[in-house]
Amino acid sequence: MASADVQYPLHVQYCGACTMPLEYCEYSNCKAACREWLEKNLPDLAGELTIDPAATDDKKSQKRGGKGTAKPNKKGAAGPSKVTLQISARSKNKNVTLVKGLTAFGVEPKVAGKFFANKFACGCSVTGTDEITIQGDFKDELFDLIPEKWSQITDDDIEDLGGESNKKKEKE
Template sequence: MATAAEDPELEGEEVESGEDEAASVSYPLTVPYCGICTLPIEYCEFTADYEKCKEWWKVNEPDSYTRVIEQGAADLSLDAGGKKGRQTRGGKALKKTKKKEVEKRVTVARASRGKRKYVTIIAGLTSLEIDLKKAAKMFGSRFASGSSVTGPDEITIQGDVNYDLIDFVQEKWPEITDDVIEDIGDQKISKR
């Protein structure tokens, strides 16, 4: 069966659209738009001004208002819970978890890199929420040597700079006190 879109002679006449649907549709379709949110009235319930839209419907589109409200009431009666839940924009919120209290401890060690060469390893700065990349850059500038982040909580500085590192760290980050920082002496360097 031809539709109004395919046959211009059928425009304005009621056309049956298929075997499964018993409802007839008249073409061209007229879609009522809400005067408040400017959306088709079926979509007003998804806007923030739904109550204002309902008031506008009562005055300007009373037949569609009763149809939509009755359909909504039927949907509510079919729900097992009886309450229609609306999801807020952004989905379900993540529950805030308490951060585990991590022991604030910074260690400084010296490791042999060969017969006479050493590197200084400082670990534990992330427990004090210090950015490791920025800290490595500062150490490299301060001690005129190479410095890099070598682990998830470890910075390696080329050279034996233990003597001045502890004072520099305490000067740069005052929250690192003598109780928090510890020099653990010589350490074996791990092979990767």
């Protein structure tokens, strides 16, 4: 039921700062800009609406990337570090190779992941602060490729953690 004082069609005023209807400016992330725009352009409505630019939420907004946003420790802070390679079974006949510890040697995980994806022509993603997941079993190739690409990492700095593999064992 429509009340008698409301006329249709409704005319909605939009904020020039956040582009939302004026009643929703109090929920935007730019309250100060909304208050300033409202006082400049619609001073008669500025007193009616409650936009407190000083009020901030205690909640932290989630950043893109989830758990991968924390910065890892630099080399030397936690002692000697190693690059670890591990095979993990994903599903029936699928394996993924996990590479950890590259950031301790100054290698960016995103750059390394893109390099691995192009080199092996496969999917590759950064799954943690210092963990790269490569789709497929490329552990043997990585022992030669990592020291060749990044000279600060030697063969002694790479450790094989083994892991589960779905490769069928040959019968003797």
